Amino acid sequence: MAQRLDAWVERMARDLARRASRRRFLGSVGAVLFGAATVPLLPVARGAPPPADPTRADPGDPQTCEYWRHCAVDGFLCSCCGGSIHSCPPGTEPSAVTWVGTCHNPGDGHDYIVSYNDCCGKSECGRCLCTRNENDKPLYMPFASNDYNWCAGSQSGIGYHCTLSRIVGVAK
Numbered sequence: 660m661a662q663r664l665d666a667w668v669e670r671m672a673r674d675l676a677r678r679a680s681r682r683r684f685l686g687s688v689g690a691v692l693f694g695a696a697t698v699p700l701l702p703v704a705r706g707a708p709p710p711a712d713p714t715r716a717d718p719g720d721p722q723t724c725e726y727w728r729h730c731a732v733d734g735f736l737c738s739c740c741g742g743s744i745h746s747c748p749p750g751t752e753p754s755a756v757t758w759v760g761t762c763h764n765p766g767d768g769h770d771y772i773v774s775y776n777d778c779c780g781k782s783e784c785g786r787c788l789c790t791r792n793e794n795d796k797p798l799y800m801p802f803a804s805n806d807y808n809w810c811a812g813s814q815s816g817i818g819y820h821c822t823l824s825r826i827v828g829v830a831k
């Protein structure tokens with residue numbers, strides 16, 4: 660039985676060797692390897708898909724104090740001063756040191772960590788003063804108080820202009 664099996668395998672191998680040249684065999688191996696190498700290069704959609712209704716995921720108007728990301732702000736809203744919630748108005752730069760709060764987004768039900776960078780380099784903006792101060796502590800607890808001019812340590816001097824409300828993470 661084993662001899663017959665051996666003979667059959669030998670015949671099949673010889674038959675295959677007659678039909679398939681080495682060049683053709685190497686060609687097919689190369690094609691398989693090349694195909695496998697290019698699969699990871701195919702375009703893929705990375706990251707979360709955009710929300711179906713962005714106004715529900717991020718409800719409210721950043722130019723009003725009631726907007727959810729401003730929950731712990733103490734200052735003039737940069738959105739009313741020629742900037743936005745995450746970028747300083749022209750001619751000013753964000754402070755390196757900030758006050759950080761946790762705000763609830765009613766649109767998606769999550770809590771977010773929000774950084775309140777002051778924009779420095781110009782005099783006070785004077786528009787949309789907002790002092791919600793959620794979780795703010797008195798000045799004698801400096802690491803928990805938002806009532807500071809964070810521009811004090813910045814390159815552009817202590818000229819405070821307005822405050823950003825930047826999301827820096829999701830609170831777990």
Ligand code: ABN
Nearest residue numbers: 733734806807808819
């Ligand atoms: N962080 C806003 C601010 C600036 C100057 C003085 C008090 C508070």
